[in-house]
Amino acid sequence: MSARVGLIIPSSNRMVEQEMVRAFPQGVTPHVTRLRMTGPNGMGHDALIPRVEEATRSLADAKCDVVAFHCTANSMEEGQGGEARILAAVKGSGARHATTTATAIRRALDALGASKIVLVTPYSQAVTDHEAEFLNAAGYEVIHAEGYDLAGSDAYCATPPDVWRERALAAARPDADVYFLSCANISVFGIIEDVEARLGKPVITSNQTVIWDALARLGWQDRRGCPGRLFAAAAIAEPASAAQRA
Helix, strand or coil: CCEEEEEEEECCCCHHHHHHHHHCCCCEEEEEEEECCCHHHCCCHHHHHHHHHHHHHHHHHCCCCEEEECCHHHHHCCHHHHHHHHHHHHHCCCCCEEEEHHHHHHHHHHHCCCCEEEEEECCCHHHHHHHHHHHHHCCCEEEEEEECCCCCHHHHHHCCHHHHHHHHHHCCCCCCCEEEECCCCCCCHHHHHHHHHHHCCCEEEHHHHHHHHHHHHHCCCCCCCCCCHHHHCCCCCCCCCHHHHC
């Protein structure tokens, strides 16, 4: 048995191939395509959607079974309505299974039964607060949100995993259900299980949740090499709405 997963990522991302691709289990082949959509290339969804559709068609040509629009900030930027637009664009452009980073995160939170979230990001505090607002609007409770205001992709990539370990530990809250280290362009796979052991709670990351979501949509049972408690959780069908979670 084999499968293919297509990933649409920002052009400046360097962690998907460096860490994420290597964590897919044997038999699942990731295929990556890039769009210029962050930093100085940022754009609203009206301009972005046609480019997502074209990228999805390219990955469909490669016979990808799952296509993920994989950018945390862009998938949350225009709220749940924006997330739904991107999902519809991917589904409507030939993807057999479609997801986004935001969708994968919400499915992971629901699978873990997590409501209270500690959020740690490399972004400005304004972008971090916007991400917290997205999660709050989806029916979760972000009890602490810390953005480290790093200077763009180069700084994201250059920050060692140990720094993210210390930042996660510094954000410890006794009432947290889960710790979310957000951003697909930071190096954190090597510290997930250590932080979970120290905090006694699950840790999720952008890259990790997209792998988990893709494998769940494929019904893939072999998850060896996938880091974190999340991979022991069974997926729910689709993330609950805020009203359903209330």
